[in-house]
Amino acid sequence: MTMRTSSFFSLRSVALACGLALGAVATAQAAPDAKLLAAAEKAQPAVIDNLKEMVSIESGSLNVEGLMKMADVIEGRLKAAGFKTERRKASAGAGADIVIGTIKGTGKRKIMLQGHMDTVYAPGILNSQPYKVDGNRIYGPGIADDKGGLAVMMASLKILADAGWRDYDTLTVLVNPDEEVGSVGSGELIATTADLHDTVLSFEPTAAKAVAKGESLLLGAAGIAQATLEVKGRAAHAGAAPELGRNALYELSYQMLQTKDLAKDIPGVTLNWTVARATGPINQITEKAQALGDIRITQPGAEKKLTEALQAKIASGKLIPDTETTVKVEVGRPAFVAGAKGRALAEKAQAIYKELDRELALTPMTGGGTDAGFAGRSGKATVVESFGLAGFGYHARDEYIEVDSIVPRLYLVTRLLTEIGKN
Numbered sequence: 001m002t003m004r005t006s007s008f009f010s011l012r013s014v015a016l017a018c019g020l021a022l023g024a025v026a027t028a029q030a031a032p033d034a035k036l037l038a039a040a041e042k043a044q045p046a047v048i049d050n051l052k053e054m055v056s057i058e059s060g061s062l063n064v065e066g067l068m069k070m071a072d073v074i075e076g077r078l079k080a081a082g083f084k085t086e087r088r089k090a091s092a093g094a095g096a097d098i099v100i101g102t103i104k105g106t107g108k109r110k111i112m113l114q115g116h117m118d119t120v121y122a123p124g125i126l127n128s129q130p131y132k133v134d135g136n137r138i139y140g141p142g143i144a145d146d147k148g149g150l151a152v153m154m155a156s157l158k159i160l161a162d163a164g165w166r167d168y169d170t171l172t173v174l175v176n177p178d179e180e181v182g183s184v185g186s187g188e189l190i191a192t193t194a195d196l197h198d199t200v201l202s203f204e205p206t207a208a209k210a211v212a213k214g215e216s217l218l219l220g221a222a223g224i225a226q227a228t229l230e231v232k233g234r235a236a237h238a239g240a241a242p243e244l245g246r247n248a249l250y251e252l253s254y255q256m257l258q259t260k261d262l263a264k265d266i267p268g269v270t271l272n273w274t275v276a277r278a279t280g281p282i283n284q285i286t287e288k289a290q291a292l293g294d295i296r297i298t299q300p301g302a303e304k305k306l307t308e309a310l311q312a313k314i315a316s317g318k319l320i321p322d323t324e325t326t327v328k329v330e331v332g333r334p335a336f337v338a339g340a341k342g343r344a345l346a347e348k349a350q351a352i353y354k355e356l357d358r359e360l361a362l363t364p365m366t367g368g369g370t371d372a373g374f375a376g377r378s379g380k381a382t383v384v385e386s387f388g389l390a391g392f393g394y395h396a397r398d399e400y401i402e403v404d405s406i407v408p409r410l411y412l413v414t415r416l417l418t419e420i421g422k423n
């Protein structure tokens, strides 16, 4: 998915080879801001310490105790950068806190930075996947998604605070505890808070070298919905009178299989059945069964077409007579579409990366969901995603970040914030 444009490098090498037009090319690339770059380099060890500190706290989306410890760490760091902080309980879900930090400046722009402190991992993950440094990689659960993003955000704010930067009306930080479960208790707050700002930078990770030619920013992400397929059958003794039962589990399996490829004919939407449950017990013909399907939306409205197709298919036939099947689709996180103003901001970021002689690709769309969808829901704020660290293995095993992405990302975020402040 990630594309890399290498026009700058090829242009310059052509110019070097021919001995022409060097001056013209050189003016296209501004020199880096030496103070910010030096500050970014100086901050790298502190970022790594902060990563170790946060990875050592297990903070799965249901781990309220761990999430509260994460909130303490974030609040402490924000206070150290001069922010006023507050904590609000997420309105639904496990009941952990959302951390909100605010600081007033002397400029005009209202800027929001967002990230999340929850991970997808179950309690005890650190026993099998501990924090580990190996060359340019640092491993740990959640280290890329999204603790790396939080570390970049907090270190960038500290660098700018130490530099005395005040060229903003308001800086707001919003860190939620439930991104990996659809931001059920924070999505509305993200959307309404983002609406009070001009610009939102979101700090999900960017892809590592193993899977991408270069780092990127993200301009679009799929929306997420959930399909629920339910079958009512009839209970009966599985040994003495199975013929009196109507096996809901068999019917559920049949319906999952006959609908599994439906979305492939509908542009802008995917469906994968990922969870199935049945009542049991083992000696009873299954009375009720339920499947959940993961739906991703890249074209608004595609989920409605999918719902209609699901309903039509289910009505078209069944395996077990007398069973009753229903299906519903509920939309969770909205699709993220950065649009023209998001792209313009991302192009500014590309120019900043060129100051470091680095390329920054712009990824138009990913299948992974992001809270940038909530932030950009109304279209009021300019929203760009993926200011976190380069990493790989998120939602999987052996998750890592790349150390050599820390300094460029700190430089990018601090420089871009100062640029945004100027407008």
Ligand SMILES: [Zn+2]
Pocket (backbone or CB within 6 Å): 116, 145, 146, 179, 204, 205
């Ligand atoms: Zn994430």
